[in-house]
Amino acid sequence: MSTTLAPMAAYAADDDIVIGYAAAMTGMYAPYDSVDGAKCEVDRLNDAGGVLGKKLRLEARDMKSDAAVAATAGQELIDLKATAILSPPSDDTSIPIAMLAQPLGIPVLSVASTQAQFPQAAPDNGYLIPYSDNMSAALAAQYAIKKGYKTAVLMITHDVGSYGLMTPEYFGQAFEKLGGKVLKRINYNTGLSDYRAQLAEVEAMNPKPDVIFGGFIVPDGGVFPRQFKSAGVTIPFMGTDGFDDAGILKIAGDAADEITFVTHGFPAEGTTLKEFYADCEKRGYHMQNVFFGLAGEAVLVVKTAIENAGSAEPEKVNAALKEIKNLKGITTSSITYKDRGGIPLKEMSVVHVVNGKFELVESGIPAYIPAP
Amino acid sequence: MNRLRQSLINSLFPALLVLVCITVVHFFAEPFQVRVAYVFFMNLTIAIGLQIFMGNTGIVSFGHISFMGIGSYAVAILTIPLAMKRILIPDAPFGLAYVHLSIFPACVVAIAFTVLIATLFGFVLKRLTGNAAEILTLALLVITHVVFIAWIDLFRGPRALYGIPIVSTLYWAGAAAIVAIVIAKAFRDSEGGLQLRASSENLLAARAMGVPVEKLRFRAWILSSGVVAMGGILHATFLGTVGPNSYYFDQTFLIMAMVILGGMRSVSGAIIGTALVAAGSELARTLENGPVIFGEKLPTMFGLTGFFLGAVIVLSMILRRDGIMGDDEFEDVFHRWMRRRKEENSGKPSAVSTSSAS
Numbered sequence: 050m051s052t053t054l055a056p057m058a059a060y061a062a063d064d065d066i067v068i069g070y071a072a073a074m075t076g077m078y079a080p081y082d083s084v085d086g087a088k089c090e091v092d093r094l095n096d097a098g099g100v101l102g103k104k105l106r107l108e109a110r111d112m113k114s115d116a117a118v119a120a121t122a123g124q125e126l127i128d129l130k131a132t133a134i135l136s137p138p139s140d141d142t143s144i145p146i147a148m149l150a151q152p153l154g155i156p157v158l159s160v161a162s163t164q165a166q167f168p169q170a171a172p173d174n175g176y177l178i179p180y181s182d183n184m185s186a187a188l189a190a191q192y193a194i195k196k197g198y199k200t201a202v203l204m205i206t207h208d209v210g211s212y213g214l215m216t217p218e219y220f221g222q223a224f225e226k227l228g229g230k231v232l233k234r235i236n237y238n239t240g241l242s243d244y245r246a247q248l249a250e251v252e253a254m255n256p257k258p259d260v261i262f263g264g265f266i267v268p269d270g271g272v273f274p275r276q277f278k279s280a281g282v283t284i285p286f287m288g289t290d291g292f293d294d295a296g297i298l299k300i301a302g303d304a305a306d307e308i309t310f311v312t313h314g315f316p317a318e319g320t321t322l323k324e325f326y327a328d329c330e331k332r333g334y335h336m337q338n339v340f341f342g343l344a345g346e347a348v349l350v351v352k353t354a355i356e357n358a359g360s361a362e363p364e365k366v367n368a369a370l371k372e373i374k375n376l377k378g379i380t381t382s383s384i385t386y387k388d389r390g391g392i393p394l395k396e397m398s399v400v401h402v403v404n405g406k407f408e409l410v411e412s413g414i415p416a417y418i419p420a421p
Numbered sequence: 422m423n424r425l426r427q428s429l430i431n432s433l434f435p436a437l438l439v440l441v442c443i444t445v446v447h448f449f450a451e452p453f454q455v456r457v458a459y460v461f462f463m464n465l466t467i468a469i470g471l472q473i474f475m476g477n478t479g480i481v482s483f484g485h486i487s488f489m490g491i492g493s494y495a496v497a498i499l500t501i502p503l504a505m506k507r508i509l510i511p512d513a514p515f516g517l518a519y520v521h522l523s524i525f526p527a528c529v530v531a532i533a534f535t536v537l538i539a540t541l542f543g544f545v546l547k548r549l550t551g552n553a554a555e556i557l558t559l560a561l562l563v564i565t566h567v568v569f570i571a572w573i574d575l576f577r578g579p580r581a582l583y584g585i586p587i588v589s590t591l592y593w594a595g596a597a598a599i600v601a602i603v604i605a606k607a608f609r610d611s612e613g614g615l616q617l618r619a620s621s622e623n624l625l626a627a628r629a630m631g632v633p634v635e636k637l638r639f640r641a642w643i644l645s646s647g648v649v650a651m652g653g654i655l656h657a658t659f660l661g662t663v664g665p666n667s668y669y670f671d672q673t674f675l676i677m678a679m680v681i682l683g684g685m686r687s688v689s690g691a692i693i694g695t696a697l698v699a700a701g702s703e704l705a706r707t708l709e710n711g712p713v714i715f716g717e718k719l720p721t722m723f724g725l726t727g728f729f730l731g732a733v734i735v736l737s738m739i740l741r742r743d744g745i746m747g748d749d750e751f752e753d754v755f756h757r758w759m760r761r762r763k764e765e766n767s768g769k770p771s772a773v774s775t776s777s778a779s
Contacts, residue, residue, distance in 0.1 A: 075727055076671070111709060113726065116660055116667045117460050125453035141581030141664025148587070148661050170583045170662075207570055210579035 065106035066099075066361040068351055069126030069134040070344075071146055072160075076114025081138040081161035083337060084109045086344030089329040090379070094348070100355050105348070112137050120145040123157075131155060132361045133351040133370075135178075135344070139210070140166040147171035154364030156354070160347045161340050163290070164211055165421030168391025174367055176391045178347045182212065183219040185289040185311040185397055186262075187415035190223035192309070192399050193260050193287060200232050202251060204263030204273070208239035209291075213264035216289060220262045222419040232258050239269055244276050252282060260284065266291035270308070271300025278304035285309060293339050298405055309401040313339050314380030315409040325379045339380065346379040350386075382412070392421070428610040429603065431752045435692055436599045439465075443595045455591055461699040462594035463655040465692065468679045469601040470648030472691040474641045475680060477614050479621025480550070483673055484558030487565035488535050488646045490668030492653030494569065494576060495531035497585045497663045500524055505584040512574045524588050524658065532650045539646030547639040550624060562673060569665035581664040589658035597655055601648045605688045608644055609750075613637045618686065678730055682737050684744025689751045694744065698733065705729040 068091070072082040084107075091107045099105060108129050110122035119137055123146030126134050134150055136143040138161035147157040147167070151174050158176040159167050165181040193201065203221050206213035221231045232254065237247050251257065265273065265288040274286050285307050292310035301308065316323040325345055326336050334341075353376055355361050358369035373386040378395070385394045399410040439462070446458040471485045499522045501509065506518050522530065546557055569576045576582070608614045617637040620627035628634060657663050675698070683694025705726040737744065746754075 077666070109710070111706065111726075114666075115671060116662065116664060117463070117656065120660055121453055121456040121460065124456050128451055128453050139581075139664065139666070140583075141662050141667065144581055144583050144662040145660045164580070166580050170581070207567075207579070214578060 065104045066101075066355060067106050067108055067126075067129055067131045068348060069123075069129065069131035070107060070109040070160075071112045071119055071122040071126060071134060071136055071142075072109050073114045073137045073142075074109075074111040078114040078138045078142075078161075080338070081340050083160070083341040083344040085334045085337075086329070086341035087135060087160075087348050089325075089332060089334045089341075090345035090348040092332060093328065093345075094352055100352050101359070101361065103361070105352065107348070112142060114142070116142050116145060119143070120149060122146075123149050127153065127155065132355065132363055132366055133158065135160050135347050135351075136167075138162045140164055140170060143167045143175065144170045147175045150174055150363075154367050156351070156363065156367040156370050158347050158350065160344050164215075165392050166211070169421070172390060176350075176370065176386065177393060178343050178350065179290075179313055179393075180395045180397055181392045181421055182216045182264075182289065183419050183421045184392075184394075184415060186216050186219035187223040187418045188397050188399065188413060189262065189287050189289065189309075189311045190220050190227060190229070191413075191415045191417070192311070192410070193224060193262075194227045194229055196260075196285075198229065198259035198285070200230050200256070200258045200260075202232055202254075202258040202261045203234045204247065204261060204265070205234050205236050206239050206264065207236075209264060209266060212266075212291065213239065216264040217262055219419050219421075220287075223415070223417055224262075226417055226419070237263075237269070239266065241269065242272060244269070244273055247273075248276055248280055248282065251277070251284070252280070257282070258284060260287055262287045264288065264291060267294050267296045268300050270294075271297045271302075271305070274301045274304035274307045278307065283307065290339065293400070295407075298402065298407075301402075305402045305405055307402075309399065309410070311397050311399055313343060313395075313397065314378075315398040315400055315407070315412075316342075317409045321377070321382075322380050342380045346381075346384075349379060350376065350384065383414075424610055424612075425607060428606040431610070431750065432599075432603045432606045434751050434755075435602045435606075435689065438692070439595050439598050439602070443591060446591060457699075457703055459589075459591050459594050459655075459659060461695065462591070462598045463652055463659070464676060464679065464699065465598045465695045466594070466601045466655060467649050467652035468676050468691045468695045469598070469605045469688060470645045470652060471676055472680050472685060472688060473605050473608055473645035473648060476686045476688070476691070477609065477617040477621070477641050478638050479618075480554045480558070480638075481677075482558040483555065483677075484561035484565075485645065485649045486668050486673045486676065487562045488539060488649040489653035489656065489672070490565055490569060490663075490665070491535045491538055492531050492650030493657040493663045493668065494582070495534050495650075496524075496527050496654045496657050497582045498575070499527040499530060500586055500658075501582065501584040509582055509584070510575060510577055514575060517575065524586060528654050531654055532647050535650035535653070536643055536647050539643055543639050543642045546642060547635040562669070566665055566669050569668070576665070579665060581662045583662040585657050585661045585663070587658065587661040589655055594655050594659075597651050601651065602688060602692070604644060604648060605691075606750075608641065609688055613640060617641060675730075678734055682733055682744055684741075684746035684748070686743070686748050687746040687750050689749065689754075690744050690746035693746060697745075698730065701729050701733060702726045 072084050073079050091105045095104050112119035112122045119142040133156045136146050136157050136159045143159045150157050156174045160178050163179045163182045168175040203217035235247050270292050288310045290312040293312040298305045314322045354366045354370040358365040376384040378384045381396045383396045396412050398412045503521050616632040620634045679694040679698045680691050684690030709725045
């Protein structure tokens, strides 16, 4: 229709391999996307010689946590001849991008979504970079059983999308499958500073549960254990990556030691994640949270697919992505996309708090995974 | 009848603007710019829908975006193919899991349903004025959002519904905007519209003059809900997916900024406000990415759009509290300009002679 941008696009196609990133730089999803993490990995790969003799280039656009803007940003990235597009952390913002990219066979990878809905809605070219919530909850359940917990209470909230709603249910399914029992479901609202109502409900229970599981995030993931402990009710709290934030430790205070959670990876000494963080800080990037590592991992996954395809043509890259098996990632030592329908099977980390510090307990893949 | 014809004539200029805009985009725009233009027309339709109520009644409404959501979800639930619905919402109540309409009947039903909800709500709203009415509209927004999120069987909760046929194009959006403009103009120029604006200036005086305030307020509410629902349908049938977060505070404040900047009492104001905010945010979005201008690479400045929106609102509140157009429509500005020219022409000789004398 017009030629104004065409020379630029052609230039890109000749010279660099473009990876697009429709990122939530502003708005409610902003904490979950990390352009810096993706940029850092692009720098690292280019310093190591690029891919197929070419350099990678990251084109990032802000989608402002809005579905319509996400589609516009997606179209812009497609016009820039992106080989693959990294997408925002929710299904309603990622699906429109995947639908635009689908006729061209461009793979679309959500950097931070842990919800299986996106790849289910876009089975041809939609992928998650993280595990899905049903997997992390299943690993949490497996660990809870291993610890000898027999009964559980599920804390449920409608405030943070399906994370607060479905993750506890996945945990419950896996927990009961493995021989545990869910005693009760208790509703709460995110972001309050007082959970005495929920505390009273648990206090009234007889017998008390062995463990409490929820889709906790900051700050309620810290407020809950603190308030329970100060009332003399010491019950372990479990959750998933919503706990993976140093802010939780400060909020929970003494009670932080009750917290155990499953997350994407843990920067223990000698791990790839630790090395990635250190290298990126040296390059002048600022590391915010684990999504920094996941954004880097997204670039790594795309790069691996390009290499395996031997071409930067989107369709071939998309096909190669579906074949990735046991890839050593940044946050984890094993990523498999083959026969997983866009949701990677990844090794996850179980983390707990000892003396006010996060510590790695173990890493693993759950044996039983409830259907998403 | 005469008045209606006059409003149709007055609608010609803004309608022409829309057509010119479509033509330019059709011939010169990149695919992504077509999407920007589409979103502009969608927001224009919604902004004008909001203006019909806010501009005439003087009541600030936070609730209109819920009509956008209801329209979107209604059209989504009616048009998603049955096979897909069996996966997404198998337990939908009222047998909705087995209902499938083609797009046009679905749009009609969606608008009718939105208007029905607005009617029920309108019975309460029409009795209220000022802050009470405004809080009630805010409640409508929150209630609708909670229903979308909590009624999982029907709306799939916080997860997106997808599979809506993507049938809408730039031309449909432009057509919707033109329809919205005509409706808004016709209502504004009607006897009822004038009376309603009078009641927003001085409620007691208007009542004393026999203005049926409740009835007119109700009418404005219903009309505007239908127009906003149209915008919602444009949203759903363009993206192919709906999620509850698209119809909440972010969208509400964006549309409000557009209407207030342009001047909420004027349809032309809503058009200008929407155009300025849309152009400004698109410009800011481009600048954010750190483009190369005259060989100079600008730094990336994410968040510039938010800053721009805020600055626009603060500046317009300081400099022009009634918005850019105030009470005026395009034709008012035009007529005034004509009159001034005529006066100048008639008074010209003396003006020329004095200036030449000095």
